[in-house]
Amino acid sequence: MAALTLREILSFDVLGDAAPEILCGGKGLDRPVRWVHSSEIYEIGPLLSGGELLLTTGLGLAGADAGARRHYVRELAERGVAGIAVELGRTLTEMPYELVDESRRRGLPLVALRAVVPFIRIAEAANTAIVTQSLTDRPHPAHDRDGRVSALLVELAEGTALSQSDVLARARALDFAVDRTHRLVGAAATGPGAAAVAVLDRAAELLGGRLLRAAGADGVVAALVSVPARVNGSGDAVRAVQGAVVAAAGEAAAGAALTVALGPAAPGEAAWSRWGESLREARTALTLALSVPAAEPQCCEGALVTSSRALALERQLVGDGLTPASRDRLAQLVSRALGPLLEWEAAHPSDLVRTLEVHLRNGCSPTRTAAILHVGRQSLYQRLERIESLLGLPVGEADAHAELLLACCAQRLLRAGD
Numbered sequence: 001m002a003a004l005t006l007r008e009i010l011s012f013d014v015l016g017d018a019a020p021e022i023l024c025g026g027k028g029l030d031r032p033v034r035w036v037h038s039s040e041i042y043e044i045g046p047l048l049s050g051g052e053l054l055l056t057t058g059l060g061l062a063g064a065d066a067g068a069r070r071h072y073v074r075e076l077a078e079r080g081v082a083g084i085a086v087e088l089g090r091t092l093t094e095m096p097y098e099l100v101d102e103s104r105r106r107g108l109p110l111v112a113l114r115a116v117v118p119f120i121r122i123a124e125a126a127n128t129a130i131v132t133q134s135l136t137d138r139p140h141p142a143h144d145r146d147g148r149v150s151a152l153l154v155e156l157a158e159g160t161a162l163s164q165s166d167v168l169a170r171a172r173a174l175d176f177a178v179d180r181t182h183r184l185v186g187a188a189a190t191g192p193g194a195a196a197v198a199v200l201d202r203a204a205e206l207l208g209g210r211l212l213r214a215a216g217a218d219g220v221v222a223a224l225v226s227v228p229a230r231v232n233g234s235g236d237a238v239r240a241v242q243g244a245v246v247a248a249a250g251e252a253a254a255g256a257a258l259t260v261a262l263g264p265a266a267p268g269e270a271a272w273s274r275w276g277e278s279l280r281e282a283r284t285a286l287t288l289a290l291s292v293p294a295a296e297p298q299c300c301e302g303a304l305v306t307s308s309r310a311l312a313l314e315r316q317l318v319g320d321g322l323t324p325a326s327r328d329r330l331a332q333l334v335s336r337a338l339g340p341l342l343e344w345e346a347a348h349p350s351d352l353v354r355t356l357e358v359h360l361r362n363g364c365s366p367t368r369t370a371a372i373l374h375v376g377r378q379s380l381y382q383r384l385e386r387i388e389s390l391l392g393l394p395v396g397e398a399d400a401h402a403e404l405l406l407a408c409c410a411q412r413l414l415r416a417g418d
Contacts, residue, residue: 025109050080186278191258357408
């Protein structure tokens with residue numbers, strides 16, 4: 001496992017707070033950083049051993065002439081430092097031209113820090129990550145790796161991880177390095193035997209991304225899937241993962257007992273706060289998917305694949321669970337909006353409420369609705385005419401759309417809870 005690079009160090013939140021601007025040496029951002037050091041000494045070069053990111057306010061350069069400043073850069077480049085980061089605003093208001101020019105000549109990354117952040121904060125975060133990386137940069141037995149993956153995923157989901165730098169270092173030590181172009185999607189899956197693990201592994205392989213996964217004591221597999229930009233042309237990482245999971249389930253013939261739920265996509269540089277959010281929402285979506293019949297699940301070989309996005313209405317209506325008070329509130333909504341349809345269904349075998357929900361969820365598209373319900377267009381038109389006759393309004397009426405869709409969703413939730 002390689003050491004942390006200058007590019008990765010610059011992606012830390014604490015560096016982001018300093019508003020870094022790369023002035024030159026961008027081709028050297030993948031240099032390994034051995035340590036982050038701060039100094040205002042002009043003659044610091046001979047005291048360094050190479051591989052450092054040097055932080056300075058430029059105090060030692062303020063009174064130096066152009067030639068001395070060039071010598072400062074040359075000496076640091078010859079010592080093999082990874083880069084120089086200069087805070088602007090207190091000692092130096094602008095980066096001296098000779099620093100930029102000499103750094104460019106030497107191919108040395110030069111970074112301007114345009115906001116003031118105490119160097120101790122930057123050094124502490126970066127050096128903690130570097131030390132963590134060095135401690136984990138060694139072979140580990142499979143069971144030890146599984147334990148570290150599980151611990152990291154739990155801390156992410158619970159929001160108890162120490163810091164961004166800690167998370168990135170631990171993830172990278174587990175061969176889960178991501179960059180700014182990646183999108184991460186949390187997943188929660190359950191199925192017979194090792195089906196959930198096999199399907200998630202294959203889905204990540206189909207995406208060309210990486211996967212962190214661990215099985216909990218309850219049999220639920222939690223995972224983070226990285227989606228490279230090259231396979232995410234539409235920009236919808238959740239849809240990309242959903243498609244890969246469906247394809248993988250089809251290859252494995254996983255069967256009806258497999259259920260996979262996905263959380264929202266998080267930027268690769270977002271670190272643990274957004275990654276944890278995606279894991280939590282995936283787990284909530286899985287719980288709903290297992291307890292509430294889906295309006296229109298994406299299935300393959302009987303496997304159910306859904307997402308927190310697809311279950312957004314259910315999550316908003318249920319919250320932390322159905323209580324007597326929430327049941328009464330939902331029942332009132334259903335009675336008010338769908339009363340005539342429910343009365344008709346009680347007396348006549350029909351599927352009007354589900355037809356209405358699927359139709360509303362799909363933008364009132366007859367083609368899409370008929371395909372999902374597996375009915376002919378003529379049969380669908382007859383159902384829609386019956387629904388409109390009973391409700392006394394067009395199903396596509398904008399003012400009624402939201403209430404009708406919420407009521408249909410509430411009806412499914414109430415039936416599942418009976």
